[in-house]
Every structure is written in structure tokens, then in C-alpha cells.
Amino acid sequence: GENVEQHPSTLSVQEGDSAVIKCTYSDSASNYFPWYKQELGKGPQLIIDIRSNVGEKKDQRIAVTLNKTAKHFSLHITETQPEDSAVYFCAASNGGGADGLTFGKGTHLIIQP
Amino acid sequence: NAGVTQTPKFQVLKTGQSMTLQCAQDMNHEYMSWYRQDPGMGLRLIHYSVGAGITDQGEVPNGYNVSRSTTEDFPLRLLSAAPSQTSVYFCASSYSLSADTQYFGPGTRLTVL
Numbered sequence: 001g002e003n004v005e006q007h008p009s010t011l012s013v014q015e016g017d018s019a020v021i022k023c024t025y026s027d028s029a030s031n032y033f034p035w036y037k038q039e040l041g042k043g044p045q046l047i048i049d050i051r052s053n054v055g056e057k058k059d060q061r062i063a064v065t066l067n068k069t070a071k072h073f074s075l076h077i078t079e080t081q082p083e084d085s086a087v088y089f090c091a092a093s094n095g096g097g098a099d100g101l102t103f104g105k106g107t108h109l110i111i112q113p
Numbered sequence: 114n115a116g117v118t119q120t121p122k123f124q125v126l127k128t129g130q131s132m133t134l135q136c137a138q139d140m141n142h143e144y145m146s147w148y149r150q151d152p153g154m155g156l157r158l159i160h161y162s163v164g165a166g167i168t169d170q171g172e173v174p175n176g177y178n179v180s181r182s183t184t185e186d187f188p189l190r191l192l193s194a195a196p197s198q199t200s201v202y203f204c205a206s207s208y209s210l211s212a213d214t215q216y217f218g219p220g221t222r223l224t225v226l
Contacts, residue, residue: 032212043203043217093212100158100171
């Protein structure tokens with residue numbers, strides 16, 4: 001089955017700086033890569049996703065890049081703000097199957113004022 | 114729309130007791146799934162359903178049963194609770210596949226003594 005590794009487990013950055021979270025996956029058949037943000041006491045919420053026919057996708061301060069050859073994808077957050085503090089999860093899925101998402105173990109992002 | 118709702122929010126059980134975690138969605142989504150979240154483990158898929166009357170096992174199905182009699186509801190049953198089932202449980206739904214945007218409920222925090 002799919003295995004997703006996520007690094008780092010904790011990331012502390014100064015407000016206004018950029019943050020980068022990296023994930024690798026093992027199944028070359030995976031073709032859908034979402035990122036979720038989870039605030040304390042709440043369920044995960046999708047913030048951005050990318051499919052394997054695209055190398056990069058941006059949405060305001062958030063961007064995701066995908067390298068299919070190396071089987072890794074990254075989340076980039078620019079101009080970080082206090083409300084970006086949360087746990088972020090990457091995931092991977094074989095879009096043609098109904099076998100769910102395989103999640104990384106999460107990154108706790110801390111924005112220092 | 115209420116989105117994905119889960120009840121109860123918190124539950125304490127004794128070893129051997131049974132209970133059902135409720136999940137409902139009002140978005141007419143075909144795909145529904147259950148995940149458990151443990152510290153340092155990310156989210157792991159328990160069971161999923163691609164439509165009414167169809168269910169299948171995920172990564173960690175042992176000790177859990179599901180059924181899908183309607184499009185809206187996807188209950189998760191613990192037949193004989195064990196301390197290893199202490200976790201936070203999330204229900205999620207999407208339009209048709211795991212590779213569509215997954216909408217998560219607020220979670221149920223379960224403690225088994």
C-alpha cells in the first residue's frame with residue numbers, strides 16, 4: 001500500500017517569514033495530493049490540492065509543488081500570519097480507486113510573533 | 114447546509130461495552146469514510162463506502178463495523194470496546210471518490226477505560 005512520509009514534525013517560523021513542509025510518497029500510481037489544515041479541536045479542512053498532471057498550484061499565500069519523478073510534494077506558505085498556526089497534513093490517493101487517503105503524520109506549524 | 118455532523122462529541126466507555134458513532138451529511142455525497150486519529154500517527158482509514166449498500170475495509174478495520182443504508186448516514190459500530198480504540202474519530206464525505214475534496218466532521222473523542 002501507499003506510504004506517506006512528512007517532515008518536519010514541528011516547524012517554528014517568525015511571523016512574515018515563509019514556511020515549507022515536505023512529503024514523499026511510495027506508490028507511483030498515486031495521482032491526487034491534498035493538504036489539510038487542522039485547528040485545535042476541529043476536523044481537518046482542505047486548503048489546497050494538486051493532481052499529477054500539474055507541477056505547481058497557487059492560491060494566494062499558499063502553493064503546492066509536485067515532483068512525480070522523485071515522488072515528493074511540498075506545501076509553501078508565504079508571509080505567514082498568526083492564524084496559520086495549526087497542524088498540517090499531506091495525503092496521497094490513487095484517484096481511480098475508492099480506497100481513501102493515506103495521510104502523513106502531520107506538521108505542527110508555530111508562528112512566532 | 115450543515116455539512117458533516119458527528120455525534121456524540123465525547124464518549125467514555127468501559128472495556129467490553131458497545132456503542133455506535135453517528136455520522137450524517139446533507140451534501141448528497143456518495144463517498145463516506147471513517148478515520149481514526151492518534152497522537153503522532155496522522156489519520157488512518159477504518160472503513161469507507163462508495164454509496165448506499167456498499168462498504169469496504171480500510172487500513173485498520175478490526176473491531177469496527179459499518180453499514181450504509183442511506184446516502185446520508187454512515188454509522189460506525191464498536192461491538193466490544195478495547196482500550197486500544199481510545200482515539201479521536203473523524204467521519205468524512207466527498208462527491209464520488211477519495212480523490213475528491215473530503216469534508217470532515219468535527220470528530221468524536223472516545224476514551225475506553
